[in-house]
Amino acid sequence: GAGVSQSPSNKVTEKGKDVELRCDPISGHTALYWYRQSLGQGLEFLIYFQGNSAPDKSGLPSDRFSAERTGGSVSTLTIQRTQQEDSAVYLCASSTGHGNPQYFGPGTRLLVL
Amino acid sequence: QKEVEQDPGPLSVPEGAIVSLNCTYSNSAFQYFMWYRQYSRKGPELLMYTYSSGNKEDGRFTAQVDKSSKYISLFIRDSQPSDSATYLCAMSEDDYKLSFGAGTTVTVRA
Numbered sequence: 001g002a003g004v005s006q007s008p009s010n011k012v013t014e015k016g017k018d019v020e021l022r023c024d025p026i027s028g029h030t031a032l033y034w035y036r037q038s039l040g041q042g043l044e045f046l047i048y049f050q051g052n053s054a055p056d057k058s059g060l061p062s063d064r065f066s067a068e069r070t071g072g073s074v075s076t077l078t079i080q081r082t083q084q085e086d087s088a089v090y091l092c093a094s095s096t097g098h099g100n101p102q103y104f105g106p107g108t109r110l111l112v113l
Numbered sequence: 114q115k116e117v118e119q120d121p122g123p124l125s126v127p128e129g130a131i132v133s134l135n136c137t138y139s140n141s142a143f144q145y146f147m148w149y150r151q152y153s154r155k156g157p158e159l160l161m162y163t164y165s166s167g168n169k170e171d172g173r174f175t176a177q178v179d180k181s182s183k184y185i186s187l188f189i190r191d192s193q194p195s196d197s198a199t200y201l202c203a204m205s206e207d208d209y210k211l212s213f214g215a216g217t218t219v220t221v222r223a
Binding site: 033043045048050098107 | 207
């Protein structure tokens with residue numbers, strides 16, 4: 001079946017602009033996760049959704065970052081007023097819930113100039 | 114000190130050799146343990162998933178978890194050039210917030 005999909009694959013933006021990153025989880029997966037992968041920091045947890053609710057937002061690095069999930073499916077990660085340090089690969093994963101493994105998408109490569 | 118420590122390598126082995134990878138961790142509350150494989154410019158691919166201590170085998174892959182030593186391992190038997198990738202260990206207290214190692218880059222020479 002289809003895996004997790006993310007769009008766009010690559011995004012180049014100018015410092016100060018807002019960006020939206022999209023994640024389509026595996027059909028039927030109720031849990032959705034966002035991570036960020038950068039050279040210096042490795043893979044870091046950002047936020048977790050169970051259905052449309054986000055019980056844990058503790059990994060969001062600043063209030064410029066926000067995420068939402070609608071219909072228990074698609075999720076959007078928004079970064080406002082992008083900074084150069086936001087340049088990274090943003091990865092989305094989904095699972096069927098507690099006690100089950102997370103499956104990752106291909107990621108969105110964000111470059112802030 | 115990082116919560117999960119993983120030697121970044123690089124590790125280079127001849128085809129057919131056993132690849133041995135490991136991670137140590139400091140959080141005794143971790144109870145879910147995973148290994149992911151990541152090819153260049155791709156997302157992580159789940160290889161092994163274990164709960165608590167013990168061994169798990171899947172084809173050429175064997176994962177071991179020793180919670181008393183806070184140490185996990187992944188062994189790849191009969192390694193192939195297609196196994197060349199970065200291998201990431203990951204672990205979690207409650208299976209939603211994963212903590213990752215830095216990843217070990219492996220090259221299998223034909």
